[in-house]
Amino acid sequence: MCVKKALRMLEDEDESGAHSESLKGPAMSATSISSAERLSAVEELTTLPLRGENPYIRDWKESGGRVFGYTCSYVPEEILYAEGQPSRILPIRLGAQGTTTTDDADIHMHKFLCSYCRCVMQLALTGEYDFLDGVVLTNGCEHMRRTFEIWRDQVEPPFVTMLSVPHRRDGDNHFQWYRDEITKLTDEIGKKYGYLPSKESLRSAVRTYNRYRELMLELYGLRSIEHPKLTGSEAMKITQAGYCMPKEAFNERLATAIQELNERPGITDARARLMVGGSYIDDPWFIDIIESTGAVVVTDVLCTGRKYIEGMVDETLEPVEAIARRYFQRDPSCPRMVDGYPERIAFTKRLAQEAKVDGVVFERITFCDSHTVENLMESEDVEELGIPTLNLEREYLGGDKGRLKTRVQAFLEKIGK
Amino acid sequence: MGNNRAIEKYEYFRRVDAICDLITGVLATGAQTPEELGEHLPGLLQMVPEYHASLVPKVYPDLVEAILKPKNRNSVGMFILAFKDYLTALTDNMDEGRPLVSNFPFFSPEIFFSMGLVPCLSEVIPFVIAIALTDGVVEELDESERDGLPGHVCGFQKVPMKAIEKGLLPKPDLFITNTAPCDSSNIMYQLIKKRLNVPVMMVDSPYYNDTKAFKYFLAEFKKMVENLEKATGSTLDEDRLRRHVEMGNEQLKYMYGLQELRRHIPCPDPGMHRVLDTLAVMMTGTNEKLVDYMRICYEEAKERVEQGTTFLPEGKKEIRTLWSWSHLPNMLSLPSWLEDEFGSTFLECSLSVLPAENVGYVDTASVESMIEGLAWRSFNFPMHRNVMGHTDIHVNDMLTVARAYHAQAALFGGNQTCKYGWTLPKIMSDVLEEELGIPSITYEVDYLDARFAPHPSIRATLTEFFQTLV
Structure with missing residues (x-):
């Protein structure tokens, strides 16, 4: 397969509304996960609607689960994901794909601040993230840490907290600070939602996430070979799907997608x-x-x-x-x-x-x-x-x-x- | 020794040294206006070295005009003497071949003095040049940009790095900084380490300002002292430490006193001092003349309160003004101009506010108590306490000041590179308006690069604002 063909396939999907419109979700908004299964795994993962229109998120919420948003890769997802009582939390990484304006966010966040943060805030201020039961932000950068106060005071979500991360890692005290921040996070969630992960549920979450990482590395392996089996664009869409799905479901679909990709001809031109x-x-x-x-x-x-x-x-x-x-x-x-x-x-x-x-x-x-x-x-x-x-x-x-x-x-x- | 002496070898030192001499010389003429100075200038130029004379055309005229005013001249004169002393001690230290340590401003200098070292304030030297000279440090800023570092990356790290690369500043044996206040500083020190091949010791600054955070910071601070001893081969001398800590305590005593006096109506302390106060705080405990600087500021303000006088022009109604972000280093004359034009007095800003109840004094009972006290002070100094945590700390500090000092207006002159400050304008202006009915204006500046917001444009913007108030 040539790269242009791969891109054309995606453009065709765009024309059918499945990808570009997927940001608002009409292709999937009225569907359920079961109908999504009619698509190939690659098609499904590269066209998955985002945010509130995502059928996996909808199903999760409808079955009593809670959804938490986070932005930074220093938020320990397994802690959130581990099965607790009375319900599990689905952590999703907050994106702002498809945002076309930051009009509302700019009232609170000056133009000197990163446009990713302003776009996420735009979505939060205009209600696109109202489905979230909680938000976990970090002091990852100046822009992101200053998003916290605006989110807290202007959006007023049911739960919002900051997980602070040291800037050094070479001392026990640095690690202990981070470890304590995790304890604080679980305590706060516990107080709000009665969330009490057991060790076994944590171990289960760890196994799921490790499996996820193994599969993703396998996917990356298909990109870096002599004749890549997928484009960078497809890979990014699949990665994004992984941020917005329960990892068990994603792992299953990704394993299938990898099989499908392996059967494809590689990109030769x-x-x-x-x-x-x-x-x-x-x-x-x-x-x-x-x-x-x-x-x-x-x-x-x-x-x-x-x-x-x-x-x-x-x-x-x-x-x-x-x-x-x-x-x-x-x-x-x-x-x-x-x-x-x-x-x-x-x-x-x-x-x-x-x-x-x-x-x-x-x-x-x-x-x-x-x-x-x-x-x-x-x-x-x-x-x-x-x-x-x-x-x-x-x-x-x-x-x-x-x-x-x-x-x-x-x-x-x-x-x- | 010839030009092997550090004061002559490094252009930035030479420039600051000459600026100090020129200001001292100008004040010594006794002139109180530019016109009076004009009469003395030919004689003065004949007396100073050629190098000094070559800088004169570059000095901001409005700065000279402000310095000559009776309200400013004594304190500015003493500050300049203090800075000159610091520079002399630093370069003498280098000439003696002692290790050169560059430290982050607001990070306790007393520790270095106690080890027989004179810290090189690599970020402050460009600050002083930008205060005085119209071309400031723009050459180094532009060259940094050509190297791929855009304008929004903070000049306080870009300029020293470029100046060291060019041999305008000495290459230190060690950089010491903390991980406050910003991304720009944190990543630039990684670049500095790579480019200059100089070790960088970074004390980790925790997020939040509570007991647990201080315990963490104290452990980091103690580790820094140990590592500094190892790296320089110098040991901490208790007596020397105590002497500098006592100087610092004395300096802060006057600073706290001044903060109290500024609550008085009319404000008895001229605004130009806020910029110099910032520099003085960065150099706390450095020398006796800094104590004298703060004492003179305090005594002049106290006298005005006791005698019921004001430095504002006769008949000018006071507008008590909170600078809710910071002052503007490259426009030192601005507060003086605002006082004269609009009666706007400068109460406090985020770099000057130093609540005594948060910082206090360092206990000199033992080495341990001094180290803990210095850590506490560094933890609570500007650009740490009000930055390493939610904006609530900054907002509450400013609201407290606005209430206690009876502020009537607020200026948010935000430095473009301080990203953590750029959600504050809206929060601050809303809070000040809702809680106290105080109007605010937001404008954008660059601390070191006057081209970003030229002085005439700043004057025009603030004129429009104050004209709506008077």
């Missing part, structure tokens, strides 16, 4: 093999721009992608301790961690080499200090390997596409592709 790294991406438009040039994104170092699935929870340890260790001490870390650059760049280099990329596209959302500087550092070091890099600035909302495409095309020409 990629103009170039690229890696993407940098700021938060959960909307495939940026990947689509890159791949519209004929290149294929064969791997990434995004906190919404490869970095998110890196590292297993040790199933032999006491579960809360093990979960805390995996989330807090994992490498590669976020650039906010002041002691993690050597491991982060080693990871980026390793992935770039393993996937035999022709170049790396580093992107940053305007005003994102962490990735602006991190991209610069990583770019310098990656180029030392002889791998060319491109640094792009963008907004979270899908604008400026012409300029970005031109930059990517020029980059490909520059590297002789």
Whole structure:
């Protein structure tokens, strides 16, 4: 299969309303999970409606489950997901795909703040996240930590809390702080909802999430092979589906999707093999721009992608301790961690080499200090390997596409592709 | 020694040293207006070295005008002497071959002095240059941008890094900072470590401002002291520590006294001092002249209260103004201009507010008590207490000040690079309006780069605001 064909398939889906409209969900809004099963697993996972129109979220809520939103990969999902009483919590990662304006958010959040945070806040302020029973934010970055107060005071959700994360990981005290924050989180949820996860339920959640990571790594393996079985855009959509489904259901569908993908012919005419790294991406438009040039994104170092699935929870340890260790001490870390650059760049280099990329596209959302500087550092070091890099600035909302495409095309020409 | 002396070898030191000399010289003429100074200037230029004279055309004229005013001249003069002393001690220390440690402002300098080190305030030196000179540090800002660091990344780290790369500032043996206040600082120190190949010791600043957070911070602070001793081979001297801590306590005693006096109507303390107070707080316990600076500010303000006088122009009605974010370093003359034009007095800002009940004094009973006290102070100093936690702390601090000082207006001049500040304008203005009926204005600035918000545009914006109030 060629990359353009893969993209055309997605465009056809767009024309039928299944993908682009999926943000509002008409294709799936009146359907149930059972009718979704008529689709192939790949089709289902790449067209899953998001947010309140997502049938898995609807079913979860209708069956008495609660749904919590979070934004940062330092929120320990297994803790939330572990079966408790009286009901389970489904953690979903908050995106703002398809948002076209930040009119309401901008009243509270100045233009110097990241457009991802403003887009998420826009959805919260306009009621698209009213289905959430709770929100867990972190001090992951300046922009995100300042989202907390606006969410708390302007949206007034049933439950909102902050899980603070130290900026260093090399001392016991740093880990203990994070561990205590998890205890505080469970205590607060317990007080609000009577949520009391047992050790066995935690272990079960750990097994489910570890399985999820194994499968996702397998999916990534299908991207980085000589003839990738899927585009970067498809991979991102599948990843996004994983953020918004119960992991058991996702694992089952993903396992099937992997089988389907394995049966596909690989992409043989990629103009170039690229890696993407940098700021938060959960909307495939940026990947689509890159791949519209004929290149294929064969791997990434995004906190919404490869970095998110890196590292297993040790199933032999006491579960809360093990979960805390995996989330807090994992490498590669976020650039906010002041002691993690050597491991982060080693990871980026390793992935770039393993996937035999022709170049790396580093992107940053305007005003994102962490990735602006991190991209610069990583770019310098990656180029030392002889791998060319491109640094792009963008907004979270899908604008400026012409300029970005031109930059990517020029980059490909520059590297002789 | 020739130009091997640090004060001559490093252009930024030389520039600040010359600025100190020029201001001292200007004040020594006794002139109180630019016109009077004009008469003395030819003679002054003949007396100063050629290098000093070359800087004169670059000095902000409105800054000179403000410094000459009787309300400002004594305190500014003493502050300049204090800074000159600091710079001399620093460069002498370097000339003696002692380790050079660069520390984050607001991070207790007394520890360094107790080890026989003079900390290099790499982030503050550009601050002083930007205060005085029209071209400030723009060359280094522009070169940083050409290197890929955009304007929204904080200049307080970009400029020192570039200045060190260019040999304008010395390369320290060690950087010490904490993980407050922002992403820009945290990631820039990782870049600094990589680019300059200098170790960076980072004390982790926890989120929140409660007992548990302080316990965590104290452990980090103690670890920093231990590591500093190992890294520099210097040991903490108890007597020396006590001497500097006592100086710091004395300095803060006047600072707290001034805060009380500023509650008085009319405010007896000129606003230009808020910027200098910030610098003084960053250098707490550094030398006796800083104590003298705070004492002069205090005594002049006290005298005005006791004699019922004001520094405002005759007949000018006071508008008691809270600067609900910060002052503007590159426009030191702004508070003085606002006083003269609109009667707007500068009560407090987030970098000057230092509630005595939160910070207090350092107990000098033992090394342990001093270290704990210094950790407590660093934990509660500006850009830590009001930043490392929810905005509620900042908002409540400002509301408390507004209420206690009887504020009537608020200015939110937000620094573009301080991302954590940019949800505050709306929250602050709503709270001040709803609770106290205080109107606010928000405008955007860059602390180090005057081109981002040119001075005339700031004056025009604030004129429009104050004209609606008078």
